[in-house]
Amino acid sequence: MANVVWHTKFQILLDLTKDDLDHPELPDLWETIYRTDRYYGQRGVPVYERDLQCGGVCRDAGVEAWMHLRLRANGRREAVHERREDEARHTAPMSDEHKAYQERILRAAEEGGFHGDSEVRTRVGRGWIQTDTLVEGADGRRIGWEVQLSSVGSEGLRGVRARTAKAEKNGITPAWHTDRADYAQRHDTHWTRSNSLPAYVIAKTGDLRVISGFRKLDFWRCDVHAVHPCPHGVRRCGKAHATPMPKDVLFDDLVRQTAAGTIVPIQFRTATKLHRFWVTSTDQERYNDLLSDATQLPPAREDNNAPAGASRNRPTCRPELIASRLASPTPLAGQSVATLPPAPTQPTAPALEARPEPTDRPTAPPELDRPQQSSPEGRSRLPDTLIMLQQAADNEHRKLQQLNGEEERTQQRLVWFEAAHSAQSAVTQYARTKRLNRYEVEKELRRIVRGTGEPSDM
Structure with a gap:
């Protein structure tokens, strides 16, 4: 959709955000154009013969993108592209954090023996839905992961309930993940939340902790020995109840467990609100028993999940601690400060099972995981293609800084976005192929092209 439309017959631009379409000298312009377009649609006239084209991004790019008009029930005016590829031209490039989450979901699913894919389009009735990352789980389960991060903005949350309903209708279990507290407090779908992290931290294999959206149900009898207050507001009713308790889980x-079916979504209704979160399948079964008969506690079922042990990976849930260690103090006059490598952070929760450190741990990483070394002359072994793509992106950015006109800057910014997206995609593909840390590859590439920073271990 677009807000600016070019009328090929009238040779004017129409701004749909304004009541008079930015043409006060032409009264009733919207009614005339909209009724004409509706008449063409009822007569089966193709969209490319209705005299309306995209007057914004597509026109600036020199593309003839035909459109038709639509009027929402709330009175909102919209112009819809005829082809989806023209609509995609208006979408901003995906952020590095969003890409890192997609890669991590696919990697975690593959480690659990499940298959997944990103940007999957699925037909629902006469329309389509597009899922960020779709994981094919056990027994025909399909988990559709949608990532909404801090950089998206409030406009990125339009139609969450509608998209969720379409996914469920097509047999996809929606799983929405965010790093914003206000998103996670919504109850229109099953949200999970982690801390706001940079892309290179998300892409690591450390323990990414989910701090909201997963619960453990505490089942209890409402008598004089109960700890929780009665949800019905009476002193003690004598019935059995369930209370959701916060519980952390690794992302x-x-x-993996949502794909396997051991963690499932649940709808928990209180007196005033319907809550949506994730629980274990054992808690879901006990809760269903409680709903069928609240006069007695549901029987305890054996949980097949083995207790979690101490992880050997660094936790990634508190990056601010790492950043504080990396910040070097201001040296005194005539005094040098030696930089030390950051110490690994400790897990936020105590380990349930201590594991002894292996005595034969290798002191150096394997050859496959070790990044490529620089040559004696200091020149990196990165492919020339990566260097050329990064140079092209930097050149487009310099051109943008030299422009003053708003229209010229808008057009040049799109060119810069396309060049930067190509460079970032090439870096991701190269790091994945060579099994290297993507952050280190990007850091070394920028050092070569821009001549900033110290040489890395690439």
Whole structure:
């Protein structure tokens, strides 16, 4: 959709955000154009013969993108592209954090023996839905992961309930993940939340912790020995109740267990609100028993999930601690400060099972995981293609800084976005192929092209 439309017959631009379409000298312009377009649609006239084209991004790019008009029930005016590829031209490039989450979901699913894919389009009736990352789980389960991060903005949350309903209708279990507290407090779908992290931290294999959206149900009898207050507002009713308690879970385990069916979505209704969160399948079964008969506690079922042990990976849930260690103090006059490598952070929760450190741990990483070394002359072994793509992106950015006109800057910004997207995609593909850390590859590439920073271990 677009807000600016070019009328090929009238040779004017129409701004749909304004009541008079930015043409006060032409009264009733919207009614005339909209009724004409509706008449063409009822007569089966093709869209490319209705005299309306995209007057924004597509026109600036020199593309003839035909459109038709639509009027929402709330009175909102919209112009819809005829082809989806023209609509995609208006979409901003995906952020590095969003890409890192997609890669992590696919990696976690593959480690659990499940298959997944990104940007999957699925037909629903006469329309389509597009899922960020779709994981094919056990027994025909399909988990559709949608990532909404801090950089998206409030406009990125339009139609969450509608998209969720379409996914469920097509047999996809929606799983929405975010790093914003206000998103996670919504109850229009099953949200999970982690801390706001940079892309290179998300892409690591450390323990990414989910701090909201997963619960453990505490089943209890409402008598004089109960700890929780009665949800019905009376002193003690004598019935059995369930109370959701906060519980952390690792993001990789959540991806794998939702695909396996050991963690499932649940709708928990209170007196005033319907809550949506994730619980274990055992808690879901006990809760269903409680709903069928609240006069007695549901029988305890054996949980097949083995207790979690101490992880050897660094936790990634508190990056601010790492950043504080990396910040070097201001040296005194005539005094030098030696930089030390950051110490690994400790897990936020105590381990349930201590594991002894292996005595034969290798002191150096394997050859496959070790990044490529620089040559004695200091020149990196990165492919010339990566260097050329990064140079092209930097050149387009310099051109943008030299422009003053708003229209010229808008057009040049799109060119810069396309060049930067190509460079970032090439870096991701190269790091994945060579099994290297993507952040280190990007850091070394920028050092070569821009001549900033110290040489890395690439």
